[in-house]
Amino acid sequence: MSASQTVRKQRRGRSSSQVGVVLSAVFLAYLGQTTLNPVIAPLSREVGLAEWQIGLTISVAAVMVVLTSQSWGRRSQSWGRKPVLVAALGICATTMALFALIAALGVGGALSGTPLFCLFVLTRGLVFGAALAAIMPTAQAYVADVTSNEEERVRGMAGVGASQGMASIAGALVGGLLSGISLMVSVDMVPVFLLAGLLVVLVALHREEGAELVAEPTHVRPSDPRVWPFLVAGFGMFTSLGLIQVVTGFLVQDRLRLDANTTGLVTGGALLAAGVGMVLAQSIIVPRSKWSPPTLLRVGSFTGAVGFALLAVNGGAALLIVAVTVIGAGVGIAMPGYTAGPTLLMSREEQGGLAGLIGATNGLTYVVSPTAGTAMYGISPILPIVAGGVILALVLVFVLVHRSFRRAPAEAAGAAGAAGGGAG
Numbered sequence: 373m374s375a376s377q378t379v380r381k382q383r384r385g386r387s388s389s390q391v392g393v394v395l396s397a398v399f400l401a402y403l404g405q406t407t408l409n410p411v412i413a414p415l416s417r418e419v420g421l422a423e424w425q426i427g428l429t430i431s432v433a434a435v436m437v438v439l440t441s442q443s444w445g446r447r448s449q450s451w452g453r454k455p456v457l458v459a460a461l462g463i464c465a466t467t468m469a470l471f472a473l474i475a476a477l478g479v480g481g482a483l484s485g486t487p488l489f490c491l492f493v494l495t496r497g498l499v500f501g502a503a504l505a506a507i508m509p510t511a512q513a514y515v516a517d518v519t520s521n522e523e524e525r526v527r528g529m530a531g532v533g534a535s536q537g538m539a540s541i542a543g544a545l546v547g548g549l550l551s552g553i554s555l556m557v558s559v560d561m562v563p564v565f566l567l568a569g570l571l572v573v574l575v576a577l578h579r580e581e582g583a584e585l586v587a588e589p590t591h592v593r594p595s596d597p598r599v600w601p602f603l604v605a606g607f608g609m610f611t612s613l614g615l616i617q618v619v620t621g622f623l624v625q626d627r628l629r630l631d632a633n634t635t636g637l638v639t640g641g642a643l644l645a646a647g648v649g650m651v652l653a654q655s656i657i658v659p660r661s662k663w664s665p666p667t668l669l670r671v672g673s674f675t676g677a678v679g680f681a682l683l684a685v686n687g688g689a690a691l692l693i694v695a696v697t698v699i700g701a702g703v704g705i706a707m708p709g710y711t712a713g714p715t716l717l718m719s720r721e722e723q724g725g726l727a728g729l730i731g732a733t734n735g736l737t738y739v740v741s742p743t744a745g746t747a748m749y750g751i752s753p754i755l756p757i758v759a760g761g762v763i764l765a766l767v768l769v770f771v772l773v774h775r776s777f778r779r780a781p782a783e784a785a786g787a788a789g790a791a792g793g794g795a796g
Contacts (some may be wrong), residue, residue, distance in 0.1 A: 391518065393577045394511050397457050398535040399542075400569030401507045404468065404562045406543025406647075410640035411551045411558045413621025414632035418555060419478030427618055427746035429492045430738060431500025436737025440502045445509035445728025446589040449454060449517075449721075453510050457573045460506035463499065465566035471495040472559045479556060491590030504736065509727040510531070513796070516715045516723040525715055526668070527659050530708040534654040537704060540647030548640015551633055558667030559635070588760065592725035594733075598717040599726065599777040603733045605669050606710040608767035610734050612760035613703055614741030616683065619749045619756055620696070626753060627686055638689065645693045646700035665713030666777035672706025673768040684754060702764070 416426040477483040515528035679698030748755035
């Protein structure tokens with residue numbers, strides 16, 4: 373082993389010890405976000421906002437993710453993970469504290485109508501979306517940097533996804549239970565969790581040495597042949613999820629005929645079930661199966677499509693929870709295939725740009741899907757469910773037939789490396 377290889381191995385070992393801190397930051401950041409999910413639908417009705425207005429607020433946040441993810445991903449390699457996470461979590465915590473104040477004024481009647489809507493868009497949409505966009509690219513680029521083969525990479529990306537999934541479980545549980553006391557108690561806890569994430573990073577995460585940073589991270593184009601097939605699959609997967617994620621609260625309230633506080637509680641249970649399915653998939657199924665990224669995408673998209681078919685049936689609370697659990701498991705299986713697959717074909721200098729591109733693609737799905745989902749729901753509650761299932765079925769067909777997912781790993785790496793050598 374050469375001296376440079378020895379240094380590289382030692383640096384990977386030191387960095388690997390910090391993966392847990394980065395995953396904790398992911399968990400706490402998304403715990404803050406997902407604690408709001410069970411109450412956002414009934415909250416919007418309590419303050420007098422229409423369904424489309426809350427959908428548009430979330431879509432604005434997604435626009436900011438699209439616009440800033442690639443920049444955050446590259447900055448995480450050039451500035452270091454700690455400065456990026458500190459800045460992002462600090463902005464998130466401050467913004468959501470302001471959002472809680474605005475929501476309280478809305479519930480109390482001191483704010484209403486257009487001014488309230490604009491402040492929702494500014495805080496939960498523009499600023500929070502831009503700051504949260506830093507979290508996943510930073511974590512994914514970090515995992516890509518400290519893993520060296522397909523099995524480690526898939527397991528590491530599954531760990532990032534599992535942290536997000538566990539946050540979904542905890543957020544659904546905390547947000548749903550606290551909403552049984554009051555919707556505003558759930559809202560007030562959001563900045564507390566984000567502040568806890570900031571403190572973890574400040575105290576426990578080490579700054580990288582100068583040699584570990586990449587002075588000029590490479591920009592990765594969406595059209596890069598090593599990347600775009602995975603982006604298409606991921607876009608479809610997250611679009612289908614986004615179509616029903618926001619309308620779940622409305623679906624629960626309307627199918628089961630519940631009041632606002634009970635809706636928050638039951639919606640929390642449904643989102644909890646989806647998170648359980650995702651975490652079980654990423655912490656048990658993915659590591660034990662040792663499936664390749666294309667296989668993960670095939671199995672996951674098929675499983676998710678089955679979940680949408682179950683959700684289309686109005687069979688009461690039990691069937692609804694089973695359906696969203698299956699959808700969560702499908703997304704959980706597919707996600708590491710989508711995030712890990714292209715990283716195996718990229719150089720170290722490209723990993724930050726790639727992670728940002730993946731984050732931007734995920735954000736792009738939520739630019740359209742929450743607004744589209746709520747608009748569809750206004751026409752007919754079944755429409756967003758049918759659309760989500762059809763999209764996942766198309767993803768399955770695409771992954772089955774496209775040649776990029778049928779090549780052997782070595783062949784794919786060689787061909788894509790030659791084709792993508794000019795990406796910049």
